[in-house]
Amino acid sequence: MKKITQSLFILSIILTGAIAAGVVFKKPDQALKEGFKDAGIEIKNVLLDDGQIKKIEDLSKIKIEDKLVSFYIAKSGGSVKGYAYIDTHLVRTKSETAIYFISAVGEIDNIIILSFGDMPTEKWLALFAGKALGKDALRLRQDIPNMTGATMTAKAIIDGARKALALWKVLFGEKK
Numbered sequence: 001m002k003k004i005t006q007s008l009f010i011l012s013i014i015l016t017g018a019i020a021a022g023v024v025f026k027k028p029d030q031a032l033k034e035g036f037k038d039a040g041i042e043i044k045n046v047l048l049d050d051g052q053i054k055k056i057e058d059l060s061k062i063k064i065e066d067k068l069v070s071f072y073i074a075k076s077g078g079s080v081k082g083y084a085y086i087d088t089h090l091v092r093t094k095s096e097t098a099i100y101f102i103s104a105v106g107e108i109d110n111i112i113i114l115s116f117g118d119m120p121t122e123k124w125l126a127l128f129a130g131k132a133l134g135k136d137a138l139r140l141r142q143d144i145p146n147m148t149g150a151t152m153t154a155k156a157i158i159d160g161a162r163k164a165l166a167l168w169k170v171l172f173g174e175k176k
Helices: 002-020 028-035 050-060 122-128 151-171
Strands: 040-047 068-076 079-091 094-103 108-116
Touching: 028 079, 028 094, 028 108, 050 151, 068 151, 079 108, 079 151, 094 151, 108 122, 108 151, 122 151
Parallel strands: none
Antiparallel strands: 040 068, 068 079, 079 094, 094 108
């Protein structure tokens, strides 16, 4: 538990710059507790190698800038219940930070926006539930409808979902 607290503290320092530019809706530790009710949470930091980066970029169609990624793994009764990945990206000139919850089988369970200038509706975010790479391409206006007046925000969240799912597939899904 001490390791989780320390890692969340470090994450909060890293996210301070991103959060300062927008409105904070939830703190990472609060969102993780909500998303992983009644489960222990482990943090897995991974240094991606060039081969993994290429696979992730091929799957997601997103350029991977950071070689170091962190996943939160929820476990209960000795088995994995789900994963979470926190992503910060730019939408126009504003930073947006979102947490992507992924099921044990590699589908989006939930997305929570932690900070941004504008908040997508819960109804729109719920459209991601059950989406996975392979069966869904996660394309704006095809697999997920656009948000009126927020095309760039919608695209950024969809891109983040593809990135999170590709990271999950390469790091955890290919081992199954």
